[in-house]
Amino acid sequence: MDRNMENTNISTIIKKMSPEQYKLTIGEKSAVPLQKAFPRKRVIHPGAMGKMIPPKSYQAIWHDLLAQNNLTARQRTAYIHIPFCSQQCLYCGFFQNHCDNDRETLYIDHLIRQLKAAKEYSYLQASPLEAVYLGGGTPSALSDSNISRLLIAVQNLLPLTNDCEITLEARVNDLVDKKISSWLVNGVNRISIGVQSFDTEIRRRLGRKDSREIIFENICRTASYNKAAIIIDLIYGLPGQHVEDFILDLEYTKDLPIDGMDLYQLNVFEDGALQKAIKKGILPVPAPISEQGVYLEKAAAWLDNNAYRRLSTCHWAKTSRERSLYNTLTKAGKEIFPFGAGAGGLIDNTAIFLQRSLDLYINDIIADRAPVMFMTQQSDLNGLFSTIQAQAETGRLDIRKLSQKYGKKLLELEEIIEIWINHGLLKRNGQYTYMTIAGQFWQENITQTLIELSQELLCGEKQFIMQPIAR
Ligand code: SF4
Structure with a gap:
């Protein structure tokens, strides 16, 4: 010392x-x-913050990490990023690219190439993954043929536990039979639906088109397959949303066939589209952070009274089907193997961020290079x-x-x-x-x-x- x-x-x-x-x-x-x-x-x-690793070392570190043979069994996950959305939502800081069929197909070709290369990584293959998360962007925006190809590759090329949680993030308007079947037939067992609010007007102000009735219909359709946990995301503190509106959103979930829900507070990002719309007066000023706590207080009391089980500070289970395993493991610092443009991961104490640009990602895959944008060495602590x-x-x-x-x-x-x-x-x-x-x-x-x-x-x-x- x-x-x-x-x-x-x-x-x-x-x-x-x-x-x-x-x-x-x-x-x-x-x-x-x-x-x-x-x-x-x-x-x-x-x-x-970790220590930045110099770019010249990325390739060697990536290969050294993944060629290790010294693994003792441990809990680990994979994250697969789909960087396309049909439209940009005002409150979101994660938008990357608009949907485009040809670009998506090209992207999935190269993502599958990255998964094929993973078959050779001794370190990854040595112990199975307990959870795989397909996030974005909007994975549900992919055509049924592209998502099927991707999910088949995940099943064939990644080592998965028998009860591996495979989550797919979905938008309400993608919940149509053809797509839902392609997800469920190919291993998805948890569908996380971005509802954000059941209030049609509040949703539409934020760029979400579907009405409350359509949301109900589509959630019921998805749940009727009875093959996956159905989770919804709700946001509190949205522009024009009062505490009573948010509690009404919770009331609606009573009769919906969902297995759990995630409640997030609204974050207004500096210079983001939402902040600009508020500044221009296009949207009402949302509740300040100092008042958002009241939404959480009322929601927590409501959830307790309605027998929801708290899994973490923002995740609640309604049935025993919801495990929220990926969220729990990653918050506890377990390894995440990243796949796809814009994915972030953690392998053996090295944080890795993959190329955000589609072109750079695809070029790296074509050249058999690790598609790394940057890496940091995490603290020994x-x-x-x-x-x-x-x-x-x-x-x-x-x-x-x-x-x-x-x-x-x-x-x-x-x-x-x-x-x-x-x-x-x-x-x-x-x-x-x-x-x-x-x-x-x-x-x-x-x-x-x-x-x-x-x-x-x-x-x-x-x-x-x-x-x-x-x-
Ligand atoms: S909220 Fe989802 S669908 Fe909307 S822009 Fe962000 S990532 Fe895309």
Whole structure:
């Protein structure tokens, strides 16, 4: 232990913070912690920044990682990115390309080539994947022939557990029989539908065309196959949406044949299409972040009263069919093998982002090069950070357990836990500390602070990640 680290303790770290830093990192006591425990959300996805790897090393590192033969059994997943959407939704920061049949077919040809190459990766083939996630973009936008080819390749070329969760993200207007059959016949066992809101007017303002009646009809059609878990995404805090509208959205789910739902708060990205539309007065100003907590509070009470089972801070199960395995494993820092343009992954502590540009991706595949856009070496403490994240996702913190595995010094975090108990964000029950609803709402801030403080306690340094949220 170097001298700096010996002298690093929570009190000295806190003393060095400016008042603004303290408010943002530790927060402040308020009569209404749900609204005012922190001045704003610090990050969308908590974590620590890795060290950039020089581009000249990408190819060698990719091949070395995937040619390893020293694997002990571990939980792992794959992510497959489909970078096409039929239209750009106003609130979304993930749009890449408009749908185009010829481009899609060309893309799927090359994606399958990447999967074929994966058949030779000893490291990937050595232990089966527990979950595969097809996200985007809009995987459901693919023609039934292209998605069938892709799913057959996934089944034949990737090592999958017998109960592998295979999720496909879908838009409501793609839920037609021909497409649904092609997904279910080829192994999809979880369909995640981007509903966002059942309010026809609110949806249409955001660029989603279908009416509430069409959504109901299409969800029922998909569920009638009885072959996959049906999950819906809802967003709270949308422009023009009041708390009562959001609770009404939840009421509608009572009679729908769904297995679970994901509730996300609206993020307005700096300079994004949504922010521009709000600034121009085309859309009403949405509830500020300080008020979004009220939506979550009311929703959590409603979900409790209606016997939904909480799987993480934003995922709820209605039936035993919903496992949300991919989300749970990736939040806990398990490996993700990335496939496709724009996919991100994590292999043996190296974070990997594949070429976002379709042309660059396809060119790399043609040239038998790893289609890497950039790589970062994650901290040696990544296991600790993932454990913090996994604990926070379940709404339950256990500092004692962290300290047993990663060092007694982490017990000093209890000082911060006490502050947060005093702020109304946490409450103690036995050896665990549970997040109150306010704590759950500010979960990203709590997680990010715990990650940074544990890094500083153990290494005498910290790294921030900051993702801009406009409000
Ligand atoms: S929300 Fe989905 S469909 Fe809409 S632009 Fe984003 S990725 Fe595409």
